[in-house]
Amino acid sequence: MNTIRYLVSGKGIFNSICDLIIRPQRAVYDPRTDLGPTIFRLDADDPQRYKRTDLTIENMRGLTLQCSWFRTLSNEKQPCIVYIHGNCGSRYDALEALFLLKEGYSLFCFDAAGSGLSDGEYISLGFYERQDLAAVVDYLEDQEEVDGIGLWGRSMGAVTSIMYASKDNSIKCIVCDSPFSTLRSLVNDLVKQHGSKRFPSSLINKIVNRMRKRIAARAAFNIDDLDTLKYASECTVPAFIFHGREDDFVFPRNSIDVSNYFMGPCLHHLVDGGHNDERGEDVRNTIKGFFSLYLVLKRENGRPVAHLMQDATNRVPREYIPRVDSGDVSSSPERDGDDNDNNSGVGGSGDVSVDDGGNSSNSDEVHGLEGSGDEEEPIDEAPSRPLSASLAPVRVTKPWFYDPNDLLLERKD
Numbered sequence: 001m002n003t004i005r006y007l008v009s010g011k012g013i014f015n016s017i018c019d020l021i022i023r024p025q026r027a028v029y030d031p032r033t034d035l036g037p038t039i040f041r042l043d044a045d046d047p048q049r050y051k052r053t054d055l056t057i058e059n060m061r062g063l064t065l066q067c068s069w070f071r072t073l074s075n076e077k078q079p080c081i082v083y084i085h086g087n088c089g090s091r092y093d094a095l096e097a098l099f100l101l102k103e104g105y106s107l108f109c110f111d112a113a114g115s116g117l118s119d120g121e122y123i124s125l126g127f128y129e130r131q132d133l134a135a136v137v138d139y140l141e142d143q144e145e146v147d148g149i150g151l152w153g154r155s156m157g158a159v160t161s162i163m164y165a166s167k168d169n170s171i172k173c174i175v176c177d178s179p180f181s182t183l184r185s186l187v188n189d190l191v192k193q194h195g196s197k198r199f200p201s202s203l204i205n206k207i208v209n210r211m212r213k214r215i216a217a218r219a220a221f222n223i224d225d226l227d228t229l230k231y232a233s234e235c236t237v238p239a240f241i242f243h244g245r246e247d248d249f250v251f252p253r254n255s256i257d258v259s260n261y262f263m264g265p266c267l268h269h270l271v272d273g274g275h276n277d278e279r280g281e282d283v284r285n286t287i288k289g290f291f292s293l294y295l296v297l298k299r300e301n302g303r304p305v306a307h308l309m310q311d312a313t314n315r316v317p318r319e320y321i322p323r324v325d326s327g328d329v330s331s332s333p334e335r336d337g338d339d340n341d342n343n344s345g346v347g348g349s350g351d352v353s354v355d356d357g358g359n360s361s362n363s364d365e366v367h368g369l370e371g372s373g374d375e376e377e378p379i380d381e382a383p384s385r386p387l388s389a390s391l392a393p394v395r396v397t398k399p400w401f402y403d404p405n406d407l408l409l410e411r412k413d
């Protein structure tokens with residue numbers, strides 16, 4: 001029996017990690033109740049009333065995306081923030097951003113293809129989600145009441161925001177909560193963290209390469225194409241990147257590396273909390289100030305306002321060193337210098353049979369990255385919780401206040 005197949009399937013780690021990447025637990029919710037009333041206030045003392053409009057948009061693959069747009073009843077012209085959820089999330093997660101309505105923004109959110117109530121079977125952690133985002137941006141740019149667009153992405157959504165903004169300079173700014181640096185390095189971390197008691201280190205690269213082929217066969221994308229560092233090195237759109245210190249799914253060093261490679265103005269903060277925790281008031285205040293800087297103030301005395309942003313001018317982006325082209329996922333064995341069975345460390349040369357492509361370099365040395373000093377965290381210790389815990393939805397406190405008298409307004413609307 002193939003040793004790797006036995007190791008990775010015997011405990012379910014192989015399938016669990018593949019599913020976490022392309023088919024995690026799908027968010028289930030009822031828009032009629034979970035997204036709140038269609039006309040609402042944010043608190044009892046708020047004189048402003050807002051509305052939620054539900055709509056659908058078709059992406060370039062012909063899949064229907066379920067969307068919601070939160071804005072004032074008067075449809076006044078405002079900057080719009082597009083919220084992009086994480087891998088097991090949905091537009092429900094955007095409720096954490098409703099506080100922005102009071103700041104003079106509208107909020108647009110959607111279920112990415114393969115997520116929530118939208119069409120599609122698989123997600124891709126950013127690869128195809130950027131097409132969904134492109135369809136949303138195209139729609140918003142045609143709306144007269146939209147005065148500039150900013151992005152707020154979480155995890156998968158953060159990576160999607162960076163990938164998209166690197167190609168579309170019409171985006172004014174992006175907020176990125178816990179992006180990963182490369183999908184290959186994230187998969188390596190997951191295998192090490194959740195399989196360290198079972199897998200010899202010499203086999204981890206082989207396991208990741210087999211996952212790469214499985215994911216390509218099922219979801220039609222190459223994990224090596226999800227390289228956030230590359231897109232960050234090409235992105236000039238201003239970014240605020242932050243990460244929870246207690247994140248044990250996407251380790252904080254990921255966003256540190258992304259910010260180091262960022263070409264444009266970039267502010268990075270480590271904040272309290274884990275991967276799916278609701279962010280604190282300090283984070284929300286920074287987000288308010290950041291969006292105000294680039295969507296409201298825009299220019300000061302005729303010049304860009306980037307100089308107002310802390311540590312945006314003295315930072316020198318790290319040079320990006322491209323990975324060797326991965327080529328065709330199904331036929332690139334020449335890149336896999338590790339697939340020497342005599343060095344596999346498992347049962348001699350006859351016990352391992354792997355026909356996978358992949359990068360022959362050590363998986364921890366991504367793009368020649370030297371590391372981030374004291375911020376580095378161990379990735380090969382026993383996991384603090386089961387892998388399934390990473391599938392938990394973002395924790396959100398429902399932020400609206402509903403006055404029964406608004407029923408009259410709702411019926412008129």
